[in-house]
Amino acid sequence: MTAPGRDARDRLPRTCAAADTVLWFAAVDSTNTVAHRMLADGTWPAGGANRAGAARRDGTAARGGAAAPPAPPMAVVVADEQTAGRGRLGRQWVSRPGESSMVSYATVLPARIATDPQVNGWLQMTAGLATLDALRGACRDAGAAVLHGGPCGMALKWPNDVFCHDHKLGGILAELVALPPAAGGPDAPGWSPGGAFDGPPIGVVFGVGLNLGIPADRLPTPLSTSLQLHRGPLPEPDAMRDMIAARTAASLRARLVAFIADPREAARRAHEETRAVCWTLGRRVEARLAEGGTVRGEALELNPDASLTVLADDGARHIVHTGDVGVL
Incomplete structure (x- = not known):
């Protein structure tokens, strides 16, 4: 395991600019496990953002005026290799350095949203929508065109897969994490980033695994695919991963701000948007x-x-x- 620090800034400069905390590891058991542990033991979040220009968390408008919804904190955990990566229903996520993007996004949300059965099902879908935003934007920024002249639509397969050209490009695993009292658990009422949440918070981790450069002859299943088979030319793997992670963090945070402001309306919009891209x-x-x-x-x-x-x-x-x- 490589200690985080300058390596994260060197390898993931865009992501470091988009998130409050970024940890990079050469190898780790699971990025979701690391993110879960950070929240559960109270080591993060601690005292607010640690990046310059972080989104305001106190509910005030940046230049005065009406109060804005609180922006939840965002930590990003990235690994070149996972030794015990996991997906939904206990499945294993297999990866090799340079071939896949294994990234987990940890945040804190009002518990009233994350535990509300009328809206909380959309949190995982929101992570999927943010991932599509990021993939499209990163390909556009890289000048990566559709290969082979055929259709290359990206979509979401219910409930947690990212699809490209009718094949699985990646998967998403969302998990809730109880916070200890020192980090804002139920015995510490009123805590939140900037004190803006109306009620106790809860930790949420979104793990996103994407196949970026797996050769066709080594895809894990006949229904799997990899981005370089459909879009190109792509930047080298570290740069492409950084572009996608930075865009995912930004889109996910913006979408979660909408959930905090108006959960029912955000769920309605997520429903409408997801229906339009639901491959299932x-x-x-x-x-x-x-x-x-x-x-x-x-x-x-x-x-x-x-x-x-x-x-x-x-x-x-x-x-x-x-x-x-x-x-x-």
């Missing part, structure tokens, strides 16, 4: 439910609470809140 809708699927059992049928609708309606082969409608959905 209209396809025949098998939903493997977290509580056990499977449902086969058509993915019919993305619902206002971020659940999925599946029209089963027997004509029954099932609402899937969590689980795994494979396309048949």
